[in-house]
Amino acid sequence: MSKSNKEEGVFYHIKRENIDMYNFLRPQDITEKLHIVKEEAHGEREVEERLMKRENIDERKENENIDDSEKYREKERKYILKEIRFYSSLPNYTPRNIYNKINTIMVNRFKYEIPYINSCSLCNINIVHTIHYDNSMRIDNKPIVFMTPGNAIDNSKYYLVQHLIIELDKCIEDIINIDIDTTKFSIVFNFENYTLGKMIKDMGLAYELSLILHDLYYDRVEYIYLIDAPLFMTPMLSMMKKMFKNSIYKKIVRISKYDYEGLINYT
Ligand SMILES: [Zn+2]
Numbered sequence: 001m002s003k004s005n006k007e008e009g010v011f012y013h014i015k016r017e018n019i020d021m022y023n024f025l026r027p028q029d030i031t032e033k034l035h036i037v038k039e040e041a042h043g044e045r046e047v048e049e050r051l052m053k054r055e056n057i058d059e060r061k062e063n064e065n066i067d068d069s070e071k072y073r074e075k076e077r078k079y080i081l082k083e084i085r086f087y088s089s090l091p092n093y094t095p096r097n098i099y100n101k102i103n104t105i106m107v108n109r110f111k112y113e114i115p116y117i118n119s120c121s122l123c124n125i126n127i128v129h130t131i132h133y134d135n136s137m138r139i140d141n142k143p144i145v146f147m148t149p150g151n152a153i154d155n156s157k158y159y160l161v162q163h164l165i166i167e168l169d170k171c172i173e174d175i176i177n178i179d180i181d182t183t184k185f186s187i188v189f190n191f192e193n194y195t196l197g198k199m200i201k202d203m204g205l206a207y208e209l210s211l212i213l214h215d216l217y218y219d220r221v222e223y224i225y226l227i228d229a230p231l232f233m234t235p236m237l238s239m240m241k242k243m244f245k246n247s248i249y250k251k252i253v254r255i256s257k258y259d260y261e262g263l264i265n266y267t
Pocket residue numbers: 120121122123124128129159163
């Protein structure tokens with residue numbers, strides 16, 4: 001199946017299974033439909049009046065809000081369309097699998113409010129997380145997203161995942177727009193200053209992060225580097241490995257800070 005054919009196959013499933021998703025991703029089809037309805041309507045004037053009334057309602061809303069939400073909506077739409085293109089290029093995905101994947105991605109992005117914001121709700125006020133994408137570094141030509149779990153001030157699951165998704169969005173945006181020969185990125189967890197007490201508190205968080213990375217980014221992750229991961233983490237890692245049936249945990253590489261620094265390329 002050719003790539004564009006596969007993409008059409010994906011839209012076939014989306015249209016059949018989830019019309020809201022379809023209308024979100026292909027709004028031009030709604031406009032077309034509206035024209036048909038308008039032409040077919042006997043009381044053409046009535047339709048026209050109704051449309052005018054709607055325009056008035058829309059105008060009454062605060063203009064700024066409309067602009068912003070439209071902008072975010074459009075950004076989200078573009079992101080999802082690019083992900084559909086990406087998964088369509090992977091030979092092991094059928095249109096039906098891609099539909100399911102995209103569904104999972106969209107449900108989670110809405111859960112973490114990604115389509116309504118462009119920065120982490122907490123760090124917006126005060127920087128509490130240590131997650132960041134730095135576009136000046138690469139490992140093996142792949143962009144990297146960093147986290148230093150020992151230095152984070154706030155570790156509530158919800159906002160941490162929200163922050164991670166936003167940074168990964170920036171990274172994926174670069175993968176798509178900058179001409180680097182990759183579809184993947186790596187994640188680096190720097191375990192400097194990490195204590196046993198922190199690890200025990202972070203267990204639930206580690207599970208949540210693994211779930212997100214596994215469900216939303218499995219095919220985009222090259223490696224997950226754990227820098228100077230303390231020995232006390234070993235049992236937790238093997239437990240997670242079993243929970244996730246190896247999958248995302250297969251991509252984990254434990255590495256020393258010294259060896260890691262040898263891998264970095266500065267662009
Ligand atoms: Zn944050």
